[in-house]
Amino acid sequence: MSILVAKKTFLKKKSPLEMKRFIAGLLLFCLPLFALAQDPAPAGDAASGDVANGETIFKQNCASCHNTSAEKSVGPGLKGVQQRHEFPWLVKWIHNSQAMIAAGDPAAVALYKQYNQAQMTSFPNLSETDIKDILAYVEEANAAPAAVAGAPAAAGAPAAQSGAPSDLFVLVLVALLVVMLLVLGVLLVVVTLLSKAVSGDAAAGQTGTPFMERLKGTLTKTANNPAIRSATIWVFVLLVTKALIDGAFNVGVHQGYAPKQPIAYSHKLHAGEYKIDCNYCHTGANRSRSAHIPSANICMNCHGVIKKESPEIQKIYAAIENNQPIEWVRVHNLPDFAYFNHAQHVNVGGLECQQCHGEIQNMEVVEQRSSLTMGWCIDCHRKTDVNTKGNAYYDKLVQVHNEGSKENLKVADIGGLECSKCHY
Ligand code: HEC
Ligand code: HEC
Ligand code: HEC
Ligand code: HEC
Ligand code: HEC
Ligand code: HEC
The missing domain is CATH 1.10.287 (Helix Hairpins)
Known part of the structure; x- marks a missing residue:
C-alpha cells in the first residue's frame, strides 16, 4: 500500500x-x-539457565539413546526417572552403569536385563550439577512437551520448528x-x-507525432546504432566462450553430486539432530587413509531396537539376513592416480570434516560440496598453517622456518606441493 x-x-x-x-x-x-528473515532468538527459557544447560548436555550425550518422554528408544524413556531412582543412584549410574551392574546393584542388573544387555555409555565427566540440569530439562520437557525438541512429537517432525532461518x-x-x-x-x-x-513538445511547439511513434523511432535507432550492435554481439560471444571454458574445466568434476542412496539414511537426522559423532560410523577418519562407510552392524547397535517396523530399517535387516552389504552409492571419488589420506588431515592436520565436506550434519542426502580438483588441494596447502602445536615432530622444523620467514609454516612449506606426495 x-x-x-x-x-x-x-x-x-x-x-x-x-x-x-x-x-x-x-x-x-x-x-x-x-x-x-534471520534466526529468531530461541523463545523463552533464558531465565532458567539450568534447563538450557541440561538440554545442551542431553542433546549432545543422551538423545541418541533416550527420549525425554516415556517412549523407549535404545534405552528407557526418561520421563519420571526421578521417581524411579534416588538422585545419588542416578549419579552413580550415569557416571558408570557397568560398574553398578558388575557390583550387583539389583535395580541396575534388572534394567540391564530388561534392555537385552545393551550397554549405556559411561559419563564420568558429568558433574552432579550437570546431571541435575539434565533431570531438570527432562522434567521441563514433560511439562511442556510440544515446546521441546527431543520429545516424541518434535522428533517425529525433524527440524520443523527449529527456528533456523528459512x-x-x-x-x-x-x-x-x-x-x-x-x-x-x-x-x-x-x-x-x-x-x-x-x-x-513544448520546445518544438509540435504536437503532431504521437508519443508511441516516437518511442518506436527511438528504439529502432538504438537497435541500428553500430556501436550498440557490436557491443551486444561481443557480450554474447564472451558469454558463450565463458560457458564453453567452464564446461571444459568441469569435465570430471562432480561438485554438487548427490546420488539417491538405497536406504533413506539421513545425516541431518543422525549427525545433526541426534548429534551422533562422525567417528562413531566413519571409524577410519582418525586413523587411516579411508574414512570407511559403516557396516550394517553399526546401524544395528541402535536399530536392533529403534524403529524396527520402518520399511527403510527393514532393508538393513534384509541386508544382514542375506549376508549382502548395503550397496551405498559412492559420492566422493578421486581418480586412482591421486593419493589422499584422512588421518593425515583429520588427526595430524586437525581439520574439521566440514572444511572439505561442507555441513554434512544438515544434509538429508550427502552431496559433494568441494570440487576435489588438484587446484582445490593445492590452494588449501598454500593457505593453511601446519598444525604444529603439541607436535614435537615439528618443533625443529618450525624453528628453522621461523629464522628464514615471517609467515607461519604452511603445508606448502613441508612438501604439500610436491607432485610425488599426491601422485604415485
Ligand atoms: C549408547 C546408548 C545410551 C546413551 C548415549 C545413554 N544411555 Fe542411558 N541407558 C541406555 C540403556 C541401554 C539403558 C538401559 C539399561 C542398560 O541396558 O544398561 C539406559 C538407562 C538409563 C537410565 C535408567 C533409566 C530407568 O528408567 O531406570 C538413566 C537414568 C539413563 N540411562 C540416563 C542417561 C543419561 C542422563 C544419558 C546422557 C548423559 C544417557 N543415559 C546416555 C543407553 C544409553
Ligand atoms: C550413524 C552413522 C553415521 C554417522 C554418525 C555419520 N555418517 Fe556419514 N555416512 C554414513 C553412511 C551410512 C553413509 C553412506 C550413505 C550416504 O552417502 O548417505 C555416509 C556417507 C558419508 C559421506 C559420503 C561418502 C561418499 O560416498 O563419498 C561423507 C562425506 C560423510 N558421510 C561424512 C560424515 C560426517 C562429516 C559426519 C559427522 C558430521 C558423518 N558422516 C556422520 C553414516 C554415518
Ligand atoms: C546411535 C544410534 C543410531 C545409529 C548407530 C543409527 N541410527 Fe538410524 N536412527 C536413530 C534414531 C534415534 C532415529 C530416529 C527414530 C525416530 O524417528 O523415532 C533413526 C532413524 C533412522 C531412519 C529413519 C527411519 C524412519 O522410517 O523414520 C533410517 C532410514 C535410519 N535411521 C537408518 C540408519 C542406518 C542405515 C544406520 C547405519 C549406517 C543407522 N540408522 C544408524 C539412531 C541411530
Ligand atoms: C582435507 C579434506 C578432507 C577432510 C578434512 C575430510 N575429508 Fe573425507 N574425503 C575427502 C576426499 C578428498 C575424499 C575422497 C577420497 C578418495 O576418493 O580417495 C573423501 C572421502 C570421504 C568418505 C568416503 C569414503 C572414503 O574414505 O573414501 C567419507 C565417508 C568421508 N570422506 C568422511 C569424512 C569424515 C567423517 C571426516 C571428518 C572426520 C572427513 N571425511 C574429513 C576429503 C576430506
Ligand atoms: C582444507 C585444507 C586442505 C585440503 C582441501 C587438502 N589438504 Fe592436504 N593437507 C592439509 C594440511 C593442513 C596438511 C598438513 C597435515 C600435517 O600436519 O601433516 C595436509 C597434508 C597433506 C599431505 C602430506 C604432505 C606432507 O608433505 O606431509 C598430502 C599428501 C595431502 N595433504 C594431500 C591432499 C590431497 C590429495 C588433497 C586433495 C584431494 C588435499 N590434500 C586437500 C590441508 C588440506
Ligand atoms: C596436494 C596434492 C597434489 C599435488 C601436490 C599435485 N597433484 Fe596433481 N592432482 C591431484 C589430484 C587430487 C588430481 C585429480 C584431480 C581431478 O580429478 O580433477 C590431480 C590431477 C593431476 C593430473 C591430471 C590432470 C587433471 O588436472 O585432472 C596431472 C597431469 C597432475 N595432477 C600432475 C601433477 C604434477 C606434475 C604435480 C607436481 C607439480 C602435481 N600434479 C601435484 C593432487 C595433487
Whole structure:
C-alpha cells in the first residue's frame, strides 16, 4: 500500500533526486524484512539457565539413546526417572552403569536385563550439577512437551520448528527485491521518455507525432546504432566462450553430486539432530587413509531396537539376513592416480570434516560440496598453517622456518606441493 502511494507521488514529481530518495527509501523499507528473515532468538527459557544447560548436555550425550518422554528408544524413556531412582543412584549410574551392574546393584542388573544387555555409555565427566540440569530439562520437557525438541512429537517432525532461518523465505524476499528494482528501472526509462516527450513538445511547439511513434523511432535507432550492435554481439560471444571454458574445466568434476542412496539414511537426522559423532560410523577418519562407510552392524547397535517396523530399517535387516552389504552409492571419488589420506588431515592436520565436506550434519542426502580438483588441494596447502602445536615432530622444523620467514609454516612449506606426495 505504502509503495503504491509512493509510486504515485513519484510519478507526479519525477525529478531524478526524488527518484534516488525513493530507491533509498525502498531499500530501507526492505532492510527490516531481511532482519526478520534471520534466526529468531530461541523463545523463552533464558531465565532458567539450568534447563538450557541440561538440554545442551542431553542433546549432545543422551538423545541418541533416550527420549525425554516415556517412549523407549535404545534405552528407557526418561520421563519420571526421578521417581524411579534416588538422585545419588542416578549419579552413580550415569557416571558408570557397568560398574553398578558388575557390583550387583539389583535395580541396575534388572534394567540391564530388561534392555537385552545393551550397554549405556559411561559419563564420568558429568558433574552432579550437570546431571541435575539434565533431570531438570527432562522434567521441563514433560511439562511442556510440544515446546521441546527431543520429545516424541518434535522428533517425529525433524527440524520443523527449529527456528533456523528459512532459506525459502530469504529467497522470496530477494526475488521480490530484484523484481521491484526491475520495475523501478522500467519506470525510470518510461519517465525519462515521457519527460523528454513533454519538454520536446513544448520546445518544438509540435504536437503532431504521437508519443508511441516516437518511442518506436527511438528504439529502432538504438537497435541500428553500430556501436550498440557490436557491443551486444561481443557480450554474447564472451558469454558463450565463458560457458564453453567452464564446461571444459568441469569435465570430471562432480561438485554438487548427490546420488539417491538405497536406504533413506539421513545425516541431518543422525549427525545433526541426534548429534551422533562422525567417528562413531566413519571409524577410519582418525586413523587411516579411508574414512570407511559403516557396516550394517553399526546401524544395528541402535536399530536392533529403534524403529524396527520402518520399511527403510527393514532393508538393513534384509541386508544382514542375506549376508549382502548395503550397496551405498559412492559420492566422493578421486581418480586412482591421486593419493589422499584422512588421518593425515583429520588427526595430524586437525581439520574439521566440514572444511572439505561442507555441513554434512544438515544434509538429508550427502552431496559433494568441494570440487576435489588438484587446484582445490593445492590452494588449501598454500593457505593453511601446519598444525604444529603439541607436535614435537615439528618443533625443529618450525624453528628453522621461523629464522628464514615471517609467515607461519604452511603445508606448502613441508612438501604439500610436491607432485610425488599426491601422485604415485
Ligand atoms: C549408547 C546408548 C545410551 C546413551 C548415549 C545413554 N544411555 Fe542411558 N541407558 C541406555 C540403556 C541401554 C539403558 C538401559 C539399561 C542398560 O541396558 O544398561 C539406559 C538407562 C538409563 C537410565 C535408567 C533409566 C530407568 O528408567 O531406570 C538413566 C537414568 C539413563 N540411562 C540416563 C542417561 C543419561 C542422563 C544419558 C546422557 C548423559 C544417557 N543415559 C546416555 C543407553 C544409553
Ligand atoms: C550413524 C552413522 C553415521 C554417522 C554418525 C555419520 N555418517 Fe556419514 N555416512 C554414513 C553412511 C551410512 C553413509 C553412506 C550413505 C550416504 O552417502 O548417505 C555416509 C556417507 C558419508 C559421506 C559420503 C561418502 C561418499 O560416498 O563419498 C561423507 C562425506 C560423510 N558421510 C561424512 C560424515 C560426517 C562429516 C559426519 C559427522 C558430521 C558423518 N558422516 C556422520 C553414516 C554415518
Ligand atoms: C546411535 C544410534 C543410531 C545409529 C548407530 C543409527 N541410527 Fe538410524 N536412527 C536413530 C534414531 C534415534 C532415529 C530416529 C527414530 C525416530 O524417528 O523415532 C533413526 C532413524 C533412522 C531412519 C529413519 C527411519 C524412519 O522410517 O523414520 C533410517 C532410514 C535410519 N535411521 C537408518 C540408519 C542406518 C542405515 C544406520 C547405519 C549406517 C543407522 N540408522 C544408524 C539412531 C541411530
Ligand atoms: C582435507 C579434506 C578432507 C577432510 C578434512 C575430510 N575429508 Fe573425507 N574425503 C575427502 C576426499 C578428498 C575424499 C575422497 C577420497 C578418495 O576418493 O580417495 C573423501 C572421502 C570421504 C568418505 C568416503 C569414503 C572414503 O574414505 O573414501 C567419507 C565417508 C568421508 N570422506 C568422511 C569424512 C569424515 C567423517 C571426516 C571428518 C572426520 C572427513 N571425511 C574429513 C576429503 C576430506
Ligand atoms: C582444507 C585444507 C586442505 C585440503 C582441501 C587438502 N589438504 Fe592436504 N593437507 C592439509 C594440511 C593442513 C596438511 C598438513 C597435515 C600435517 O600436519 O601433516 C595436509 C597434508 C597433506 C599431505 C602430506 C604432505 C606432507 O608433505 O606431509 C598430502 C599428501 C595431502 N595433504 C594431500 C591432499 C590431497 C590429495 C588433497 C586433495 C584431494 C588435499 N590434500 C586437500 C590441508 C588440506
Ligand atoms: C596436494 C596434492 C597434489 C599435488 C601436490 C599435485 N597433484 Fe596433481 N592432482 C591431484 C589430484 C587430487 C588430481 C585429480 C584431480 C581431478 O580429478 O580433477 C590431480 C590431477 C593431476 C593430473 C591430471 C590432470 C587433471 O588436472 O585432472 C596431472 C597431469 C597432475 N595432477 C600432475 C601433477 C604434477 C606434475 C604435480 C607436481 C607439480 C602435481 N600434479 C601435484 C593432487 C595433487
